[in-house]
Amino acid sequence: MILRLKYDYYSKGYVIIRNVLNKKDLDKCKDQLILSYKKILRENINYNNIHELLTKYEKNKEWDKLYIAFKDACQSKPFLRMSKKLENLTKNFFNVKTKTLTCAYAIGIKNSKRTSYDWHQEKTYYSKIRKKTFHYQFPFFEKCIKLNGTMSVLEGSHTLGEISNYTYNRKFKKGVYSYIPKDIKLMQKYFKEKFLNMNIGDVCIFHENLIHRSNINKTNKVRFAGINRQQAI
Numbered sequence: 001m002i003l004r005l006k007y008d009y010y011s012k013g014y015v016i017i018r019n020v021l022n023k024k025d026l027d028k029c030k031d032q033l034i035l036s037y038k039k040i041l042r043e044n045i046n047y048n049n050i051h052e053l054l055t056k057y058e059k060n061k062e063w064d065k066l067y068i069a070f071k072d073a074c075q076s077k078p079f080l081r082m083s084k085k086l087e088n089l090t091k092n093f094f095n096v097k098t099k100t101l102t103c104a105y106a107i108g109i110k111n112s113k114r115t116s117y118d119w120h121q122e123k124t125y126y127s128k129i130r131k132k133t134f135h136y137q138f139p140f141f142e143k144c145i146k147l148n149g150t151m152s153v154l155e156g157s158h159t160l161g162e163i164s165n166y167t168y169n170r171k172f173k174k175g176v177y178s179y180i181p182k183d184i185k186l187m188q189k190y191f192k193e194k195f196l197n198m199n200i201g202d203v204c205i206f207h208e209n210l211i212h213r214s215n216i217n218k219t220n221k222v223r224f225a226g227i228n229r230q231q232a233i
C-alpha cells in the first residue's frame with residue numbers, strides 16, 4: 001500500500017493519502033478557527049455564519065483584521081499539534097526528519113482572486129533553503145473540491161526541476177504574490193491539470209517543484225485548506 005502511494009508521489013509529483021488524519025485533531029483546528037475569528041473580529045461567530053461574515057469582511061476590504069485572526073489561528077496549539085503529526089507522516093513516508101517552516105491555511109472566498117494563487121512552484125517561495133522541503137495540504141473545515149476552488153496541479157511537472165524563469169505578479173495590494181513560470185502556457189499543454197478533491201481526513205503531499213495553483217471558489221461557503229511546509233534537518 002505505502003509502496004503504491006510512494007510511486008504515485010514520485011511519478012506524479014503528488015499523492016492524496018485518504019482518511020489518514022485524526023478527525024479529533026482536525027475538529028480542534030476547526031474549533032480554533034471559530035475562536036480566533038470570534039476573538040479578533042469581536043463578532044458572534046459560529047460554524048454556520050462564519051462564511052457570510054468573512055465574505056462581508058473581504059468585500060469591505062477589512063483585510064488587516066482578517067490577517068490578525070488568521071495569524072492567531074495559525075499560531076494556536078491545535079495547528080501546532082497538526083504540524084507535529086505531519087512531521088511524523090514525513091518520517092514514515094520519506095524516512096526524513098523535518099521541522100515545520102509554515103503552518104497555516106489557505107482561504108477561498110466566493111469569486112475572490114485576492115487570496116488565490118496563480119501557477120507556481122512552492123520551491124520558489126523557499127528558494128533560499130537548500131535542503132529538501134515537504135508540502136502538505138488538507139481540508140479541516142469543509143471538504144475541498146473543484147467547485148469551491150480546491151488546489152489543482154500539473155501532474156508530473158515536478159520533473160522539470162526548479163524553474164528560475166518566472167514572472168512576479170501581485171493582483172492586489174495586500175494580496176498574495178505569484179511567481180508564474182514564463183512558459184506556463186506551453187507547460188499546460190504537456191502536463192495535465194488535476195484537481196485535488198479531498199474529504200476531511202485526507203491529506204495531499206506534493207513535491208516542492210510541482211506546479212500548482214488555487215482556484216476560484218464558486219460556492220457561498222469559504223474554503224479553508226490546511227497548509228504545512230517542512231524542511232529536512
Ligand SMILES: [Fe+2]
Pocket residue numbers: 117120121122212
Ligand atoms: Fe503553493
